[in-house]
Amino acid sequence: MNVINASPRRKELTRLAAQLFVQEGFDRTTVRMLAQEMGIKSGSLFHHFRDKQEILAAVIEEGTQNALNIAHRALELAGDDPDSRLRAMARAHLETLFTDRNAHVVALFEWRRLDPSARAHLSHLRDAYEALWVEVIDEALEAGLIHGDRFLVSRFILGALNWTVRWYDPGGSRSPDDLADELVFMIMPKTP
Amino acid sequence: MNVINASPRRKELTRLAAQLFVQEGFDRTTVRMLAQEMGIKSGSLFHHFRDKQEILAAVIEEGTQNALNIAHRALELAGDDPDSRLRAMARAHLETLFTDRNAHVVALFEWRRLDPSARAHLSHLRDAYEALWVEVIDEALEAGLIHGDRFLVSRFILGALNWTVRWYDPGGSRSPDDLADELVFMIMPKTP
DNA sequence: GTCTATAGGTGGATAGAC
DNA sequence: GTCTATCCACCTATAGAC
Numbered sequence: 005m006n007v008i009n010a011s012p013r014r015k016e017l018t019r020l021a022a023q024l025f026v027q028e029g030f031d032r033t034t035v036r037m038l039a040q041e042m043g044i045k046s047g048s049l050f051h052h053f054r055d056k057q058e059i060l061a062a063v064i065e066e067g068t069q070n071a072l073n074i075a076h077r078a079l080e081l082a083g084d085d086p087d088s089r090l091r092a093m094a095r096a097h098l099e100t101l102f103t104d105r106n107a108h109v110v111a112l113f114e115w116r117r118l119d120p121s122a123r124a125h126l127s128h129l130r131d132a133y134e135a136l137w138v139e140v141i142d143e144a145l146e147a148g149l150i151h152g153d154r155f156l157v158s159r160f161i162l163g164a165l166n167w168t169v170r171w172y173d174p175g176g177s178r179s180p181d182d183l184a185d186e187l188v189f190m191i192m193p194k195t196p
Numbered sequence: 197m198n199v200i201n202a203s204p205r206r207k208e209l210t211r212l213a214a215q216l217f218v219q220e221g222f223d224r225t226t227v228r229m230l231a232q233e234m235g236i237k238s239g240s241l242f243h244h245f246r247d248k249q250e251i252l253a254a255v256i257e258e259g260t261q262n263a264l265n266i267a268h269r270a271l272e273l274a275g276d277d278p279d280s281r282l283r284a285m286a287r288a289h290l291e292t293l294f295t296d297r298n299a300h301v302v303a304l305f306e307w308r309r310l311d312p313s314a315r316a317h318l319s320h321l322r323d324a325y326e327a328l329w330v331e332v333i334d335e336a337l338e339a340g341l342i343h344g345d346r347f348l349v350s351r352f353i354l355g356a357l358n359w360t361v362r363w364y365d366p367g368g369s370r371s372p373d374d375l376a377d378e379l380v381f382m383i384m385p386k387t388p
Numbered sequence: 389g390t391c392t393a394t395a396g397g398t399g400g401a402t403a404g405a406c
Numbered sequence: 407g408t409c410t411a412t413c414c415a416c417c418t419a420t421a422g423a424c
Contacts, residue, residue, distance in 0.1 A: 228418095
């Protein structure tokens with residue numbers, strides 16, 4: 005149920021907003037900057053969105069939904085092997101952060117800027133994505149591939165992945181897939 | 197050389213600013229909010245700091261220097277064992293984030309809000325702290341306790357630790373030290 | 389070192405014409 | 407669906423008295 009994003013025009017604007025929110029941060033991005041990037045005047049923006057908050061909510065919904073879709077697809081291709089499923093999730097996560105649109109980055113780093121009502125509306129979407137992670141972590145735990153508390157392991161892995169946004173250069177020598185594999189290798193060195 | 201923080205009064209104000217910056221974020225924290233928290237009027241703030249940027253720089257310098265000091269002390273107590281040294285670093289890091297003041301959180305999460313000149317002035321301090329991490333990681337790698345690229349492993353571990361700020365509840369059942377141990381356990385399961 | 393008062397600017401958002 | 411024009415709240419920073 006996509007209540008927030010309706011028209012194709014709105015979706016296009018949402019995509020542009022995501023880019024600016026990543027570059028400047030939500031608070032520093034003004035409606036005038038958004039409008040200019042979209043090729044319209046600031047007043048026109050409010051024909052598509054009630055207020056600036058609603059733009060953020062639209063971006064975050066888009067980003068999380070997209071991450072969920074990509075993760076689901078990746079898991080289908082990964083088959084049943086817990087090792088390859090975990091690796092697939094890590095790769096999918098970095099794909100949404102770097103090679104895909106920027107909306108997921110906004111969802112992760114600007115979540116706190118959502119007002120309470122938007123947060124309530126979107127939290128189940130975020131929870132669904134995290135539940136997918138815990139599921140795959142559980143499989144790896146049961147298979148004895150990794151060790152620790154399911155909850156904590158999920159948080160640590162997601163933290164390590166999310167923080168790459170702060171230092172990883174996509175233009176460098178390593179691909180996002182490389183990164184994902186290195187992380188999996190770090191917590192699961194021997195694959196007997 | 198602490199050029200930025202001079203008077204004790206200034207240090208006290210810096211501590212209060214750190215708290216607000218963590219709660220609200222730098223951009224959303226107004227000089228009026230800062231002044232009120234400090235029990236003065238907003239105009240008086242500029243007797244202590246040239247502008248809002250300088251407050252941020254003071255907080256970040258304080259936070260990073262503090263993290264460096266605490267890490268050094270922890271390593272002295274940890275002795276020579278690579279395992280306990282790595283654990284000591286992880287515990288020290290979470291200590292600066294949760295049980296110590298909030299300044300290190302600001303240093304990590306608001307670094308991008310520094311203007312270029314302040315960033316240039318503070319980056320060597322941040323680099324010194326990260327170099328300490330890489331050093332300890334190197335020891336653990338050489339001892340065969342962990343595996344992977346020294347650079348990537350450092351980033352992943354720091355990312356996992358930093359992201360705890362977004363989900364960990366210090367009022368809950370687990371202590372920061374618990375968290376640190378669980379992370380070390382995740383990447384180094386067998387501790388003979 | 390703190391106050392009052394205020395300058396000077398920019399922010400989000402609205403109204404109504406086209 | 408976009409424009410122009412504009413309101414006004416709030417923000418950073420300054421000046422000068424105490």
